[in-house]
Amino acid sequence: MPGPKLLDPSSSPRAMLGAELRHKREEAGLTQEELGSPLFVSGSFIGQLEAGTRRMQMDYAVKIDEILATDGYFVRNCEAATKSKYPDHFAEAAEAEAIATTIKEYAPQLIPGLLQTKAYAWAVCRTYQPTAPEDVIDGTVTARLERAHLLDHPTTPLLWVVLDEAVLRRNTGGPAVMAEALRHVAELIRKHRIIVQVLPFSAGAHAALEGSLKLMAFADAPPLAYLDGLGTGQLLDDPATVARYELAYDLVGASALPPEASLALIESAAEAYSRE
Structure with a gap:
């Protein structure tokens, strides 16, 4: 090691x-x-x-x-x-994410936190906490947007995301919010800062049907896998377990659209929202 x-x-x-x-x-x-x-x-x-x-x-x-x-x-x-500004179930994963050299993520329902706009993050956080005071939502959104500064570096970490088509079709926050959010993702793709694929509905059953998946690799430490659920999260380091999830991610990527076609679908969805 x-x-x-x-x-x-x-x-x-x-x-x-x-x-x-x-x-x-x-x-x-x-x-x-x-x-x-x-x-x-x-x-x-x-x-x-x-x-x-x-x-x-x-x-x-x-x-x-x-x-x-x-x-x-x-x-x-x-x-x-x-001490952490993140929820307990995610704090350790957020800290690991901050020093990862490579992050690979399959997102089945929502745009990943690292790629969210302020309006999209607000819509998500408000939905999760419908009765929370405004300052609580503000704090959660601010912490989420601060994570996105990881992408200020031109090359590190390498971020490779597979978005389920449901992410594009689920109207989160309204058409204007969705149009802005998807254009933000498309802009990062066009700047060659991130790699994104879309897993279309037509792909049918796939290796990550049971939920989201994040894989993190480091320069001089073993890789980690993070599984996210409703108010829960698991950070896993067992080599055999991580290898199994790495295979699942690879299989999902193999079923997804190529990056060029994915970008076209993302921009098409953004345009459709902007016309609503």
Whole structure:
């Protein structure tokens, strides 16, 4: 397995914890596997904590302090490192997404968060929380739009999205919102910043019928898969499980339209909404 990513400890609380964990583990003469064993996690998981691709949960912090005799250091610092502006079920995935080199996503119902416009994000968040105060919706939308700054870099991360045709046809927020949202996606495609395919209804049954799927790869840590549900999410690192989802994504991509035809369909749908 590649060595852990060398993080700047001053860059974030998670980076600080990862750097200190690596230092204390090596000082104790333990391998990642040896530290992971009493925690009932893999050596890869410890590597992901050190690399900053996984969050340190409090129960792990307690055990690590015991094993490494660090006098409560990880417990004291764990709370700050796990604070997030994202929902609990998505926070760890968002943090991993921020340092991924490649993101591949199958979106069955909605435009992915990284590609949403403000109006589209507002419509989605308001639908999810119909009785929430305006400032709560504002905060959620702002956090979602901030994630999109990942795409400010001209090449990294590589973002490859397969949109189900339902994403184009589901009128979210009204025709004007949909027209703007789809044109935004088309603009990113035409700037060669993202790769997008559309999985048409005519493709029939496919390998990801059961839900959304996000795959993340990193420069020096094992890949992760994230499964999203209604108010729930699972971040998975088991190599066999991730490989199975990578195959599912590849099969979906093979059934989808080529990028050029996908762009034409997206722009056609945007034009149809603009005429409504």
